[in-house]
Structure formats: structure tokens, C-alpha cells
Amino acid sequence: MITYKIAAIPADGIGPEVIAAGLQALEVLAARDGSFQMNVTTFNWGSDYYRRTGQMMPPDGTAQLKDFDAIFFCAVGAPDVPDHITLWGLRLPICQGFDQYANVRPTRILPGIQTPLKDVGPGDLDWVIVRENSEGEYSGHGGRAHKGLPEEVGTEVAIFTRVGVTRIMRYAFRQAQSRPRKFLTVVTKSNAQRFGMVMWDEIAAEVALEFLDVSWDKMLVDAMTVRMVKDPKSLDTIVATNLHADILSDLAGALAGSLGVAPTANIDPERRFPSMFEPIHGSAFDITGKGIANPVATFWTAAQMLEHLGEDAAAKRLMRAVEAVCASGVMTPDVGGTANTQQVTDAVCEAIRTTNI
Template sequence: MKQYKIAAIGGDGIGPEMVAEGVRALQAIAERAGSFKIEVDWLDWGAERFKCSGRFIPEDGMAKLAGYDAILFGSAGAADVPDHETLWGLRLAICQTLDQYANLRPTRLLAGIRSPLAEVTPEALDWLIIRENSEGEYAGHGGRSHRGSHHETATEVSLFTRHAIERIMRYAFECAQDRPRRQLTVVTKSNAQRHGMVLWDEIAQEVACSFPDVRWDRMLVDAMTVRMVRDPGSLDTIVASNLHADILSDLAAALAGSIGIGPTANIDPSGRHPSMFEPIHGSAFDLVGKGVANPIGMFWSSVLLLDHLGEHRSAQILLGAIERVTADPANHTPDLGGTARTQDVTRALLAALSGDRS
């Protein structure tokens, strides 16, 4: 029997609550399958560790992660620690060190969930957003000078390299090639960002020559927001830079009903390092301890984790169970307009998994 080692990192805010629910789902699907086991180690990496030791991740932490098959992550961000400290000290530290350069954010209209878009159908809103996850606007280059003076200056330098653009474009075309519509939209802003984004466009054109069976087009990011709202059925697979995809994927989740249902996979396609799976909703300080946060984003992220491990059948079973849960409005948490609590949704999911043995 296969055994997978999973590192569970709750982080902060509602992250620990969500990871706990995700672990319950993973262990339930493993028990149902009977062909693999899930072994979970809980790592207390987050703001409390930082406030005590000055580090979010222990000195040997990254080496320790190398021994896991995957990472289940909650959220980075605490109300009493600056956001840039938590993001760079925890989540980005993991993604960049482990070269998780492909960030996957699928979006679809789940059963029973209404979109704010009138008349939209599940067939029209079924996207895969691929985010370049290693450089671009989040490269961390820049600095500040003349602090406190009238001439105080801050620079934030976007970094685009041929290596990183080429590999994410190739990955995006391959993902599009594997989807039924074989269609890719490349998001850019090369009319205003005349260096990095022009390189982005040029490499997209080069890589496209290797994928003649994929239809592709190019869209300026501001126009892309309009297209997502006005013509969702014209989109399928989408690739964008770090910042652009970060923003567009939040819009996508909102159009699909709630940011609480959006999943994320931070993938190292080479397989040299473990990949990390998390919901996109963030820390949600206003929901901490109330027991009403939506666990669907974590459950869907667990689907992506199973798929990445090669447990495709179990991934499909879990996704089917998620849709049976969301189909019933009694299982909708407040972000979806309902009154269900987090554990109500989890109980419904576990019942769906145990009740359907097809």
C-alpha cells in the first residue's frame, strides 16, 4: 500500500481551521480508496513562531520539507505582523525555495452555487488560470532610500527572465493541450510595460509554434477583466504574470460565487521538490474562531493534491462529493448566502464520501 507524507502548515488566521478540515477530507478519501494512506505531520510555522523566535520557518525547515510528498497550507498573514513580513517569510519563502513556479487556479461553477453573472452556465465558466509564481512583479527586487524625508523613494522592480517566461508558457500550452477546448489566452500589459511584458509576448509567440493544435490569443490585463465578466464562455486556459494572475484569479473566484471556494496548487513540474496546495481566501481575520469559514476551497485544493500525487480516481471522487455538498443550499456558509457552519460542511462531505461507493 502506498503511503504519502504530507506536511500540514496552518499558518495564521483561519488557516489552521481550514487545514484541519482538509486533513479530515484527505484521510477519509484514503480510507475509502483502501490503496494508499496519508501520514500528516503538523508544522507550527506562522506568526506566533515569528514573534517568539524572529523566524516563520526554522533554520532547517526547508530541508525538512524535502522529505514530504506534498504540503497542505492554510494562509499567511496575522493582524499584528506586517503583511509583507508574513508573505515573504512564509508562503513566498516556500514557493520560491522549492521552485514551485506554476501556480494553478481552476475556476468553475460548482453545483448549487450561483454566480453574480446573470445567465452564466457551468459550461461557460470553466477556466484554468496559470500564474507565473517565481518572479515578475513579486520578484522582491527594489528598495527604499531617504527614509523619513520629503525625498523618500521606494522602487519595486519587476523581473522577467527568458528562462522563467519560457517554462511557464510551455507549461500553460501543455495544460491547454490537455483540456478539451485546446484554447489558451495569454494575458499581458505590453502597451504600457514596454520591456518585461514585451519579452513575455515575444516568448509566447515563440512557444506557440510548438503547439499548432492549441488556439491562442493575447489580451491586455485590463481588457481581460471585462472579457471575464461579459464573455466568460470565450475563455478556457489563461496564463498571466505573478501580479496579474493573482488579481484575475480572485475576480474569477468571485464570479464563481465566492473567494471561499477557490483552490490553488503551487507546482514544481520537475518533481524535484514537493508541491504545495492551499485555498486562495487568505487569513480572513474577521472569521477567526467563529466556525463559519468556507472549507470548500481547502477541499478543492485537496483534490488538486491528490491529482498531483497520481491518485486521479480519488481526486475525482472527492470533487464529486464536493459538488454533492454544494448542490444543497443547507450546506452553504455565509459567504454563499447560507447559514451553515464549517463543520456542517465537513460532516456533509464525509457523509457523501462514505455514502457513495460507486
């Protein structure tokens, strides 16, 4: 039996609630499968840790994580802690420290979940958004001068490197190549951002020559939002910069019915470091402690983690269980149901245990 070492970081808000749900489902899945188990270590880092220590995680936090097979992470953010402190204090140091340069966000409409899009249902919206996750607009370069004075200036420098753009473009083309439609859309803003974004377009064309079986097109990011709403069937695999894909993937989650069903994976494709898996819905302090957080995104994120670990059959079993439960109407209020977090979790676990899926 294979034992996987998993670092769980529930972090803030609803994080502990949904990570607990995800771990419960993984435990049942491992028992049903019988060929693997999860050895989970929980790290209680986040805003509570910050209030006690002045840091979101210890200075050697990444060193503590580096020998794990994967990181199961939820979300950072608290009303009384500035967002840039929570993000740059925990999530981004892990992503950048472990060079998790591919952020992968699948989106599709699950059975039983209503989309706000007219005449669109399961099968009509089935995307994978690949987000460059290490540089671009979130490089962390820039500064402020003359603070508090009328002439105060703040700069935020977006950094695009040939290495960074080429490797994410190759990753995206490989993702497209692995899917039935073999179709990629490259998103930039090269009409207005005439240096880094033009380089994105040029490198996309260069990398496309390595993948002659993949068709591709390109869109400006503003036009892309319209296309996602008006013509979702025309899209399949999408690649965009750190900022653009961050925004587009939240839109994608909303179009699929709720951010509560949207997963993500922060991948080091070269497997030098552990990759990190997190639902994208954020800490959701408005519903923290109410027991109604949607665990579906965490289950889907767990399935991505299983795929990364090579447990494809278990990942498929988990997603089939989630789909069966959603189709049966056992869902949380954010997607029109009346069940609470634990009821959805119990239903998914029961589906894993007892049905031939």
C-alpha cells in the same frame, strides 16, 4: 498500500479550521479508497510563531520540508504583523526555495453556488489560470533610500527571464492542450510595459509553434477584467505574470461565487521538490473562530494535491462529493448557506463514505 508524507502548515486565521477539515476529508477518502494513506506532519509556523521567535518559520524550514511528498498550506496574515513580513517570511520562501514556478488556479461554478454574473451558471465559467510564480513583479528586488526624507525613493524591480517566461508558457500551453477546448489566452500589459511584457508576447508566439493543436489569443490585463465579467464563456486556459494572475484569479474566485471555493497549487513541474497546495482565500481574521469558514476551497485544493500525487480517481471522488453537497444546499454563509464549517465537512465525508460517486 502507498503512504504519502504530507507536511501540513495551517498557519494563520481560519487556516487551522479549514486545514483540519481538509485532512478529515482526506482521511475518509483514503479509508474508502484503500490503496493509499496520508502520513501527516503538522508544522505550527506562522504569525504566532513570529510573535514568539521573530521569524515566521525556522531558518532551516525548507530543509525540514524538502523530503515530503507535498505541502498542505493555508494562509498567512495577521492584523498585528505587517503583510510583507508574513508573506516573505513563510509562503514565498517555500515557493521560491522549491522553485514552484507554476501556480495553477482552476475556477468553475459549482452546483448550488450562485455567481454574481447574470445568466451564467455551471458550465459557462470553467477556467484554469496559470500564474508565473517565481519571478516577475514578486521577484523581491528593489529597495528604499533616504528613508523618512522628502526625497525618499522606493523601487520595486520586476524581473522577467527568458527561461522563466518560456517554461511557464510551455506549462500553460500543455495545460490548454490537456483540456477539451485546447484554447489559451495570454495576458500582459505590453502597450505600457514595453520591455518585459513585450518579451512575454514574443515568447508566447515562439512557444505557440510547439503546440499547433492549441489555439490562442492575447489580452491586455485591464481589458481582460472586462472580458472575464462580460464574456466568461470565451475563456478557458489563461496565463499571466505573477502580479496580473494574482489579481485575475481573485476576480475569478469572486465571479465563481466566493473566494471560499477557490483553490490553488504551487507546482514544481519537474518534481525536484515538494509542491504546495493552498486555498487562496487568505487568513480571514474577521471570521476566525466563528466556525463558519468555507472548507470547499480546501477540499478542492486537496483534490489538486491528490492529482499531483497520481491519485486521480480519489481526486475525482472528492470533487464529486463536494459538488453533491453543494448541490444539496449544505453550504456556509459566504455562498448563501446556513451550515457551519464542520457541518459541510461532515456532509462531504458522508458523501465519500456512502454514495456511489
